Amino acid sequence: MIAATLSRMPHLARRDQASLSMTLLAPLIALCVAAFLNLLLYLAIGRNPGAVFHAMLLEPLLTWYSFSEVLLKAGPLLLIAQGLAIGFRAKVFNIGAEGQFILGAIFASAIPVLYPQAAGWWVWPLMLLLGAAGGAIWAGLTAFWRVRFNANEILVSLMLSLVAEQLLNYLLLGPWKDPMGFNFPQSVMFQMDALVPTLLPGTRVNVSLLIAVFISILAWLFMQRSFAGYKLQVGGLAPGAARYAGFSGGTAIWLSLLIGGFAAGLAGAAEVAGPLGQLQRSISTGYGYSAIIVAYLGGLHPIGIIISSLLMAVLYIGGDNAMVSANLPVAAVRVFQGSLLLSYMIAVAFVRYRLEWPGRSSGGRI
Amino acid sequence: MSAFEFILSGMLAAATPFLLAALGELVVERSGVINLGVEGMMALGAAIAFIVVHNGGGHFLAFIAAGLAATLLSFLFTFVALGFRANQIATGLAIGIFGLGLSALFGNSYESMTVKGLAKINIPVLSDLPVIGGVFTQDIVVWLSLLVTLAIGLAFAYSKIGLILRAVGENPEAARAIGYPVVTIRVWATAFGGLMAGFAGAYASTVYTPLWADGLIAGRGWIAIALVVFGTWLTGRIFLGACLFGAVSLASLAMQTSGIELPSQLLSSLPYLVTIIVLGIISSNKKLLKLNGISSLGEPFEPL
Numbered sequence: 321m322i323a324a325t326l327s328r329m330p331h332l333a334r335r336d337q338a339s340l341s342m343t344l345l346a347p348l349i350a351l352c353v354a355a356f357l358n359l360l361l362y363l364a365i366g367r368n369p370g371a372v373f374h375a376m377l378l379e380p381l382l383t384w385y386s387f388s389e390v391l392l393k394a395g396p397l398l399l400i401a402q403g404l405a406i407g408f409r410a411k412v413f414n415i416g417a418e419g420q421f422i423l424g425a426i427f428a429s430a431i432p433v434l435y436p437q438a439a440g441w442w443v444w445p446l447m448l449l450l451g452a453a454g455g456a457i458w459a460g461l462t463a464f465w466r467v468r469f470n471a472n473e474i475l476v477s478l479m480l481s482l483v484a485e486q487l488l489n490y491l492l493l494g495p496w497k498d499p500m501g502f503n504f505p506q507s508v509m510f511q512m513d514a515l516v517p518t519l520l521p522g523t524r525v526n527v528s529l530l531i532a533v534f535i536s537i538l539a540w541l542f543m544q545r546s547f548a549g550y551k552l553q554v555g556g557l558a559p560g561a562a563r564y565a566g567f568s569g570g571t572a573i574w575l576s577l578l579i580g581g582f583a584a585g586l587a588g589a590a591e592v593a594g595p596l597g598q599l600q601r602s603i604s605t606g607y608g609y610s611a612i613i614v615a616y617l618g619g620l621h622p623i624g625i626i627i628s629s630l631l632m633a634v635l636y637i638g639g640d641n642a643m644v645s646a647n648l649p650v651a652a653v654r655v656f657q658g659s660l661l662l663s664y665m666i667a668v669a670f671v672r673y674r675l676e677w678p679g680r681s682s683g684g685r686i
Numbered sequence: 687m688s689a690f691e692f693i694l695s696g697m698l699a700a701a702t703p704f705l706l707a708a709l710g711e712l713v714v715e716r717s718g719v720i721n722l723g724v725e726g727m728m729a730l731g732a733a734i735a736f737i738v739v740h741n742g743g744g745h746f747l748a749f750i751a752a753g754l755a756a757t758l759l760s761f762l763f764t765f766v767a768l769g770f771r772a773n774q775i776a777t778g779l780a781i782g783i784f785g786l787g788l789s790a791l792f793g794n795s796y797e798s799m800t801v802k803g804l805a806k807i808n809i810p811v812l813s814d815l816p817v818i819g820g821v822f823t824q825d826i827v828v829w830l831s832l833l834v835t836l837a838i839g840l841a842f843a844y845s846k847i848g849l850i851l852r853a854v855g856e857n858p859e860a861a862r863a864i865g866y867p868v869v870t871i872r873v874w875a876t877a878f879g880g881l882m883a884g885f886a887g888a889y890a891s892t893v894y895t896p897l898w899a900d901g902l903i904a905g906r907g908w909i910a911i912a913l914v915v916f917g918t919w920l921t922g923r924i925f926l927g928a929c930l931f932g933a934v935s936l937a938s939l940a941m942q943t944s945g946i947e948l949p950s951q952l953l954s955s956l957p958y959l960v961t962i963i964v965l966g967i968i969s970s971n972k973k974l975l976k977l978n979g980i981s982s983l984g985e986p987f988e989p990l
Contacts, residue, residue: 415779469966469967472965476965478905479958483962493951609783612776616776651900656787658782658785662766665780669771
């Protein structure tokens with residue numbers, strides 16, 4: 321009987337070629353589905369869905385200042401996601417960007433914390449470079465473990481993120497704690513030269529947004545135009561063919577993780593040298609994990625990721641708005657993020673497949 | 687009580703959340719599916735169980751509710767990953783984020799509240815032994831978990847269900863050719879993984895440390911996934927691995943209270959560092975992994 325029921329259910333049939341329109345529509349469909357389901361959830365927990373919808377998805381775009389805050393949030397997400405997407409395309413799953421972000425923030429903070437008198441135009445650029453190096457080193461540990469010991473990079477990079485959180489706590493409760501900070505777990509406030517210059521007057525948007533856009537262009541050039549990027553993609557799509565062509569799997573792992581760690585570390589450095597101005601416990605509100613969603617939602621494509629990082633930034637700012645105006649728990653944003661990625665995974669299936677209804681063997685296209 | 691006795695007697699209880707979640711994931715992976723959402727399923731189970739116990743529902747009902755909630759989440763995973771043949775890694779991560787979000791949402795108004803744990807059950811005579819007596823004083827869930835471990839080990843070795851499950855994971859095409867419904871079997875194996883993760887979360891929040899705090903699972907779901915690799919997909923080794931992690935987390939507690947001059951953050955990272963090191967040691971033995979690994983792991987099954 322079960323078999324009879326199953327045979328009457330629609331099933332997936334492979335398309336002859338991938339659907340371009342679905343590739344472009346999938347994120348949009350996913351957003352609509354996720355928004356609808358989450359509004360139902362807000363109704364279920366006794367919030368006014370209209371008010372939440374307005375605060376979460378519209379308000380961030382209504383005034384120039386709140387939109388500038390969206391741009392500010394989009395910066396780190398954009399940077400991290402561009403780095404991660406390169407690895408994901410090569411099927412190297414670095415999910416420890418959170419830890420690489422934290423290490424970037426720590427490395428960058430070393431200058432203003434240890435040399436609070438340091439002055440000059442070079443201070444913040446050096447901090448960003450140090451941060452990027454810190455992220456790359458942390459990711460490099462995962463690469464080394466994977467290449468040398470064959471250890472799964474998903475688990476190792478995630479474990480290193482948890483270790484990074486503890487390292488941050490250690491520094492902020494111990495050696496790097498601001499002696500004048502009333503015992504709060506935070507570092508001293510950074511000096512002027514240790515702060516990234518503001519880009520748009522009257523807002524908190526700083527030069528690091530330009531850097532993120534520049535990195536996006538580099539990512540696009542790397543993946544679409546360079547031989548190294550081509551080798552990475554082949555390794556991800558057809559590992560057998562890549563081996564046959566002599567492309568080394570070890571290089572792909574090193575390259576993917578170092579690029580991902582570099583970008584995440586840069587983002588972490590830009591965060592402490594940008595809107596925060598000091599090293600704090602709450603430097604990351606889950607950017608490293610959200611960036612995974614940003615990368616997938618953007619179709620792992622540099623241009624798609626620019627759009628999806630803006631969308632995710634709207635969710636962040638909107639979530640804060642809704643917390644104040646509609647009394648929505650902050651966790652609701654994580655629920656939204658999770659359901660958004662799940663909806664996207666379903667929607668993107670229709671790039672390669674179409675639903676086939678039994679009885680209409682070839683006509684039932686969707 | 688010496689530190690050694692402290693670790694020995696508490697080890698099984700500390701190991702239980704790892705053990706339950708890892709055994710669940712073992713069954714999932716044996717069927718050829720990898721669900722990385724264990725952390726989220728555990729967190730959801732932990733929140734639901736805590737809410738039930740806190741509102742007077744009792745532990746039995748709490749475990750049932752937690753198991754069901756996490757199973758529902760695993761059905762969502764199967765709907766996306768098996769129903770639409772989506773990338774299992776990304777789907778698992780999404781389930782993890784979703785489950786952690788739901789757990790924080792439901793647990794929001796219970797932050798730092800406590801409940802009463804479960805009474806310990808002594809095994810007569812054995813629990814009176816010197817030094818090792820503490821091992822025989824455990825709560826009912828620990829005893830049941832040991833039985834479940836034994837049952838799963840035996841099922842894989844001898845039962846028909848266990849053999850079918852392994853066949854589906856090893857060679858889904860062949861399993862289908864001899865008439866087994868590959869996808870249906872995978873759906874139920876994944877559901878079992880959800881159920882066990884829910885129990886593991888319930889144990890963590892209502893028995894082992896009966897208090898609610900957001901982020902209470904603290905990576906234990908991920909360590910459970912690592913444990914499946916440590917145990918090279920064998921029940922007995924997974925049990926030993928879980929005991930090792932139980933002992934490590936207790937050892938870091940014991941060191942923190944004994945006044946050894948080490949930063950507490952280093953001790954808190956100990957389980958994660960041990961995971962990284964052991965993962966390196968086990969994985970570098972490629973022959974061992976190849977011998978016991980699952981050949982269709984994570985690959986979608988497309989019947990022609």
